[in-house]
Amino acid sequence: MGQQETVATSLADTVREGIGAALAQVDADLARRYPGDPGTRQPIHTVYVPGDAFAAGTLRSWGDQALAMLDEHAPDATALAGVLGLSDELAGPVYERVRAKLEREPVEDLRIDFEDGYGLRSDAEEDETAARAAALVAAAYRDGTAAPYMGIRMKCMEAAVRDRGIRTLDIFLTGLMEAGGLPDGLVLTLPKVTYAEQVTAMVRLLEAFEKARGLAPGRIGFEIQIETTQAILGGDGRATVARMIEAAEGRATSLHYGTFDYSASCGVSAAYQASDHPAADHAKAVMQVAAAGTGVRLSDGSTNVLPVGPTAQVHEAWKLHHGLTRRALARAYYQGWDMHPGHLPTRYAAVYAFYREGLEKAAARLAAYVAKAGGDVMDEPATAKALSAYLLRGLDCGAVDTAEVARLTGLTRTDLDGLAGRGVMSA
Template identity: 75%
Template structure:
């Protein structure tokens, strides 16, 4: 019989360490719960409130398809414009076309802020209620994008009351129409101090209490558009404080390319998602959000694919490259400002997901089987590999049968490996 292994430390001492770290364990669980385990949209489309109708998403899809038909009608044309390998271009082109027919917009934000501007109160009141009625009707018909909501005006003194009233009218009208949609998304723009986020969190809590909703039902996105949202007056990073001030209600951080760039003094011609000022801000956002369950959304380019074919192709190459750059940096969502950007949004996402499908699947299958190979993967890498495959499944870049054939894993098994 083998002898039991000997130890020196007493059980009581080890138990005491556990007791001394109990509060730390609880704080880690509270602050860093990990990924929420749900689908994340690949983009957000902003539409001014006065331009939003029940047909907006379908209109964007139709205009995107028209742009694709005119400027890249087949896989060879798409390959030529974007520099894709022929076989990959064929897979991507077919899937992009299907996506634009089936679900052209994944996340739609009805804009009551910069895209809407200052209007008479009665006009904005009516627009807020009308937007809610349209969202309710779309949801009932099954025609709403998976995520939909509003961007209100910010918490600065000049527009605070107007923003709160618009939010209240919108949410109240949704409740009167049958309830909040599952994919409700609310955006708080131009945040400068944690107190503004805390006020938004308190406002959401008060609305829930008054409306009889479950605690925590209403979350919101924090838009990072000011330098103060990145670096505070004391020189400390502000983003962790913003997340903390949201008291568990922050769902994502959205980078605002143009406002943030202007705040840094970047001239208009150089305001872009790949400017060094943007990279610094997004790196701070990424580290602050890691492990918190708060997701990241990149900004946009204002170089639109409109005009003659050469101008469209140039804008498509720029947009495609920026989206691919963001994906490589783990920014899996970004803004789109024009329907003709949807073909390159989905082309970039689908190419990113498909070109690594075989390698990621083989590595994950090897990890599960504990197969020795040239790469020794750890649990953290397995989470990343399964997360990569799940993102492809969620947006339509890959099919469940393709992943199952290559990995031998079910969706539930992939979710478990990804920590969902």
């Protein structure tokens, strides 16, 4: 009984060793291409503000405007729940958390726009605006008023605006360096990408900046904005977006869907350009498959229907935005664009309801999985990973509290990170 039993085999060790050698390159390629989740917090939205409109008080102003809209158009939990169709159980907790979020951290990710939202200006004006943006961002990080993520959207790599975009990026990054260095939450967006070679050009550009300023290679990443049909399907019939991720050489942080540019490139008429159009669903499904496992995240686009005007009109816009946000969450697009302060209440309401309504069930399934307790659902490691990621996203955005999750699962934040396959604790 104390001796290990010998079992019979037929294959020589050289067979196993030969297979290992034959697949060594595949193993290395899998590890390089599919590193998994980066283990950092993903913002639930990106707010776009034109470069000339951005000011030191922009973030606080957005929060104050959103709170004022709640006061005017949904002054209590019952009123907001009635507009959005929230259950009585969710109404109070969601409303309270939305207001608290708008007071504490109204914007999670800010992009100062030098592309469509800014337009074509004189070189002198854009130079000045870019330098000013860098100074304001640096000051915000110094005094603690910054959003967790901030950066710019430059002009694209197309010939007509390429030099202008490069110069603006150079001025912005140089300004940050002169003000003390690049903040950890820096995010850059490359718009209207059509060819993987444009992504490669962005990589070479950032390499040159890092070398010029003595930064570590790979320090600066960027988002790729998917706004053209060529970014989804190339002229050779291949999925271009997958080639773009490869061309980024590990610098791509996310793929952002551009609702209106992409819809227009497909010939969709203006009245039907929306993030739930079949053309949009196809594009985002391709993006999703291309990015899966790579560590590159996804962001949905925006709605151009603004919650302005009389209360009835605001309510209709809120219902639309809330519904689109919920739809995106169910399809695993955990981030989207917000174009107006009035979108913040429904962004947070939709996200908070999404994570709170599934909290107890997800926690119970995860606790049963960890305890091997079984139940009416037989979960696998991949499902436990998804359940943990769900709870972590809820924690990151403030939808749920650490104490709630610990009480329901018996797990710590570190436990959840491990089950979700995150290498480090989220920021």
